Amino acid sequence: MVDFHCHILPGIDDGAQNLSESIEMAKVAAQQGIRTIVATPHHKNNRYENDKQSILARVEELNRVLQEEKINIKVLPGQEVRICGELVEGYDLGEILPVNHTQYVLVEFSSSHVPRYTETLFYDLQNKGLIPVIVHPERNQEIIENPEILYNLVQKGALSQVTAGSLIGNFGKKIQKFSFQLVEANLTHFIASDAHNTSSRTFNMREAYNLIQAKYGNDMVYLFEENAELLVEGNQVYKEVPERIKKKRFFNIF
Numbered sequence: 001m002v003d004f005h006c007h008i009l010p011g012i013d014d015g016a017q018n019l020s021e022s023i024e025m026a027k028v029a030a031q032q033g034i035r036t037i038v039a040t041p042h043h044k045n046n047r048y049e050n051d052k053q054s055i056l057a058r059v060e061e062l063n064r065v066l067q068e069e070k071i072n073i074k075v076l077p078g079q080e081v082r083i084c085g086e087l088v089e090g091y092d093l094g095e096i097l098p099v100n101h102t103q104y105v106l107v108e109f110s111s112s113h114v115p116r117y118t119e120t121l122f123y124d125l126q127n128k129g130l131i132p133v134i135v136h137p138e139r140n141q142e143i144i145e146n147p148e149i150l151y152n153l154v155q156k157g158a159l160s161q162v163t164a165g166s167l168i169g170n171f172g173k174k175i176q177k178f179s180f181q182l183v184e185a186n187l188t189h190f191i192a193s194d195a196h197n198t199s200s201r202t203f204n205m206r207e208a209y210n211l212i213q214a215k216y217g218n219d220m221v222y223l224f225e226e227n228a229e230l231l232v233e234g235n236q237v238y239k240e241v242p243e244r245i246k247k248k249r250f251f252n253i254f
């Protein structure tokens with residue numbers, strides 16, 4: 001199993017605080033059946049700044065340690081990029097690190113807002129051959145209130161990733177229901193953990209996939225699992241035609 005959104009690198013963001021926490025996370029991931037983790041520290045926000053070169057060096061170091069510890073996990077480099085007006089410029093300057101050097105860039109919105117310039121920015125990214133993957137849209141207040149925003153971005157070629165913890169209800173019933181609506185409307189293409197530790201924000205991938213299997217059957221599980229593999233290899237992923245989430249149904253459900 002591939003988990004392409006994880007804060008496993010030690011001491012550089014709000015994920016693992018030191019090497020022993022990284023090792024603990026890797027052990028939990030291995031128990032879950034995860035074999036490949038993309039380390040995706042926050043690129044730049046108010047608190048952190050992690051550039052491409054330092055991430056690459058730290059990933060190499062962590063792989064060495066995991067091998068010594070005999071933990072069967074391969075860590076690949078990546079980055080969770082907070083959306084900002086200078087993103088394309090940052091890419092041109094070599095600061096942005098797509099998932100495992102592929103064309104896929106993980107893009108994060110703030111929890112409350114989707115900037116008006118998103119569509120233009122995504123257009124510019126795609127012109128450079130990059131594909132934006134919106135991480136945890138199910139936890140964004142503006143998208144929850146107006147899923148049409150996500151629909152439009154997906155229509156125009158963006159992809160999205162729901163968090164395993166959201167699917168199993170760790171962020172509350174409302175976000176859980178919305179996550180399943182995104183799955184059903186083909187508005188999300190991947191499941192990843194966004195794990196930060198082994199307690200409050202752990203992996204939950206096995207649990208999420210079990211729930212997907214119970215609700216939709218094995219085919220859906222394979223689709224999500226395969227898409228995560230295709231993404232880290234830089235291959236084209238499976239996309240179904242996105243549908244609109246009906247507002248009426250959306251409000252009735254709560």
Ligand code: FE
Nearest residue numbers: 005007080194
């Ligand atoms: Fe994250």
